[in-house]
Amino acid sequence: MACLLLRMIAPADIPSGLGSAEAVREGDHLPRKAFPPRNNRNLSRKRRRWSLRSPHADSKYASLRFDPESGRNLPLVSSLLTSTAGEVAVSSEQKVYNVVLKQAALVKQQPRSSTAPDVKPDTVIPGSVGLLKEAYDRCGEVCAEYAKTFYLGTLLMTPERRRAIWAIDVWCRRTDELVDGPNASQITPTALDRWESRLEDVFAGRPYDMLDAALSDTVSKYPVDIQPFRDMIEGMRMDLKKSRYKNFDELYLYCYYVAGTVGLMSVPVMGIAPESKATTESVYGAALALGLANQLTNILRDVGEDARRGRIYLPQDELAQAGISDEDIFDGKVTEKWRSFMKNQIKRARMFFQQAEAGVTELNRASRWPVWASLQLYRQILDEIEANDYNNFTKRAYVSKAKKLLALPVAYRRSLISPSSLSQSSLAKT
Numbered sequence: 001m002a003c004l005l006l007r008m009i010a011p012a013d014i015p016s017g018l019g020s021a022e023a024v025r026e027g028d029h030l031p032r033k034a035f036p037p038r039n040n041r042n043l044s045r046k047r048r049r050w051s052l053r054s055p056h057a058d059s060k061y062a063s064l065r066f067d068p069e070s071g072r073n074l075p076l077v078s079s080l081l082t083s084t085a086g087e088v089a090v091s092s093e094q095k096v097y098n099v100v101l102k103q104a105a106l107v108k109q110q111p112r113s114s115t116a117p118d119v120k121p122d123t124v125i126p127g128s129v130g131l132l133k134e135a136y137d138r139c140g141e142v143c144a145e146y147a148k149t150f151y152l153g154t155l156l157m158t159p160e161r162r163r164a165i166w167a168i169d170v171w172c173r174r175t176d177e178l179v180d181g182p183n184a185s186q187i188t189p190t191a192l193d194r195w196e197s198r199l200e201d202v203f204a205g206r207p208y209d210m211l212d213a214a215l216s217d218t219v220s221k222y223p224v225d226i227q228p229f230r231d232m233i234e235g236m237r238m239d240l241k242k243s244r245y246k247n248f249d250e251l252y253l254y255c256y257y258v259a260g261t262v263g264l265m266s267v268p269v270m271g272i273a274p275e276s277k278a279t280t281e282s283v284y285g286a287a288l289a290l291g292l293a294n295q296l297t298n299i300l301r302d303v304g305e306d307a308r309r310g311r312i313y314l315p316q317d318e319l320a321q322a323g324i325s326d327e328d329i330f331d332g333k334v335t336e337k338w339r340s341f342m343k344n345q346i347k348r349a350r351m352f353f354q355q356a357e358a359g360v361t362e363l364n365r366a367s368r369w370p371v372w373a374s375l376q377l378y379r380q381i382l383d384e385i386e387a388n389d390y391n392n393f394t395k396r397a398y399v400s401k402a403k404k405l406l407a408l409p410v411a412y413r414r415s416l417i418s419p420s421s422l423s424q425s426s427l428a429k430t
């Protein structure tokens with residue numbers, strides 16, 4: 001099939017760790033060194049980050065309020081921001097919400113189904129079926145190695161959905177690897193442009209290597225749009241350029257690019273439960289919120305590591321308001337000011353998790369367990385930051401194996417709750 005026409009043109013500035021044409025021919029599609037052990041990673045940038053906004057309408061960071069009727073964050077005043085120069089600009093939340101609407105519109109025409117009958121069967125070209133299976137299997141191996149818990153959860157999905165999720169996950173990891181991996185220092189905006197044109201080829205059915213072939217096949221079968229993928233690359237460009245974020249609006253956009261996009265890519269594959277009464281937009285909004293919540297958590301966990309790389313992802317205006325300077329962060333002293341600042345940041349991240357929760361129940365049953373499990377595990381990192389007395393400078397907050405194991409049956413029980421069993425969905429009705 002078209003997606004197995006592996007192209008042999010290696011863009012010179014894409015690091016070889018991303019899988020060369022030769023590697024494909026030899027069957028070693030993605031050298032393991034492309035995904036070094038996590039503790040050895042080049043942390044030149046914050047990893048995928050995401051978030052929406054303010055924890056409580058009454059907090060000093062509240063520029064949005066969560067509206068349970070629509071399942072959306074609504075601007076408290078307006079979706080327009082006024083700059084100091086007096087120019088009026090559309091807020092990041094509004095920009096991203098427009099993407100959510102577009103993504104939802106793309107899948108709306110598809111009938112909701114738990115078995116995904118809309119998924120087209122593999123096109124059989126003699127000799128290619130085995131290769132495609134091998135490509136997906138390799139994606140599964142990478143996912144298993146880098147996101148064990150999530151991988152285990154995906155095993156509950158239908159085989160088609162599971163392998164599609166692996167293919168998307170692997171593309172995201174490879175993209176992240178460009179600016180966060182062993183070859184990060186060689187990455188230029190031109191390399192990202194090349195990665196983007198390679199993405200266009202994947203969507204046009206012209207994959208470059210085996211891992212791309214799996215994604216190419218996935219996007220030919222599910223209503224997955226290219227925009228969130230392009231946006232993720234845009235997040236990598238942003239990371240090359242910026243090491244400070246003026247305010248939450250800037251950080252919001254970054255978080256959408258690098259993590260909220262993953263939520264938008266996943267919903268078309270995970271599927272919305274046929275019995276769900278929630279609007280497609282609201283489910284996409286929840287998926288976005290989960291991406292944002294995870295990314296904010298990731299940022300809060302890694303403050304010290306990032307500072308050692310000269311990076312501060314926390315909003316500068318909020319830091320200034322709390323009386324905290326960049327130097328204070330580089331010094332890494334846990335003061336009362338810091339604790340109080342962190343409490344507000346944690347509140348905001350929790351608000352996004354809460355917003356995401358309502359959407360998980362609306363997903364197809366088989367997709368709920370892995371999503372609940374990963375939501376719970378990531379949210380617990382916030383509890384661990386508190387347990388470390390807000391020392392995220394020198395102590396890494398992590399969830400113990402025992403807690404991870406405990407989260408699985410809890411997530412499983414929650415996954416049994418179906419949209420129809422909720423007397424009143426917290427998401428908007430169609």
Ligand SMILES: CC(C)=CCC/C(C)=C/CC/C(C)=C/CC/C(C)=C/COP(=O)(O)OP(=O)(O)O
Nearest residue numbers: 047259262263266286287290291294295298359
């Ligand atoms: C809620 C609904 C309706 C759907 C779910 C939609 C999904 C799957 C959302 C999840 C999006 C996601 C997994 C984003 C990635 C965010 C993130 C911070 C990833 C960090 O990944 P790693 O770098 O592997 O994490 P560590 O640094 O913790 O190892």
